[in-house]
Amino acid sequence: MEMKKRRLIIRAAIVITWIGLGGILFVTSRGHSLLVDNRNVAALNIRAPDLITVTVDKGKSTEFLRGDRAIFKVGGGKHRITVEYTDGTPPFIKTFTLPLKGDMYLLSIPKLTNGIEPFYEEFVNAAPVARDVEEAPTDIP
Numbered sequence: 001m002e003m004k005k006r007r008l009i010i011r012a013a014i015v016i017t018w019i020g021l022g023g024i025l026f027v028t029s030r031g032h033s034l035l036v037d038n039r040n041v042a043a044l045n046i047r048a049p050d051l052i053t054v055t056v057d058k059g060k061s062t063e064f065l066r067g068d069r070a071i072f073k074v075g076g077g078k079h080r081i082t083v084e085y086t087d088g089t090p091p092f093i094k095t096f097t098l099p100l101k102g103d104m105y106l107l108s109i110p111k112l113t114n115g116i117e118p119f120y121e122e123f124v125n126a127a128p129v130a131r132d133v134e135e136a137p138t139d140i141p
Contacts (some may be wrong), residue, residue: 030077101122
């Protein structure tokens with residue numbers, strides 16, 4: 001009887017360990033799409049930089065002109081963004097954390113570099129617009 005109880009405890013510990021490991025891996029490797037936006041913010045009267053280079057985490061750097069937008073695939077919750085200017089201004093480096101709930105976020109470079117919170121927001125694609133197309137009659141004689 002004692003051997004059965006011991007086996008049951010060991011098996012339960014193994015199951016709990018696997019579930020905990022799965023939860024930890026989900027949280028630490030959760031993937032997101034990050035849309036980085038270098039457009040003017042008209043509501044706050046903020047002008048976007050003319051030409052910058054942006055690097056997210058240790059990924060490939062991308063050049064942005066004013067009005068550009070690019071997508072970065074990121075994994076995990078904590079990220080580091082580096083904005084390098086072409087006019088000799090020192091680079092801007094910021095570490096931030098994305099929530100688990102969303103899949104895609106829109107990050108505004110002008111808000112980020114001017115210290116305006118929140119500088120990112122969840123991005124939701126607009127629903128496809130239904131076109132009013134006249135269908136051909138299906139009852140052909």
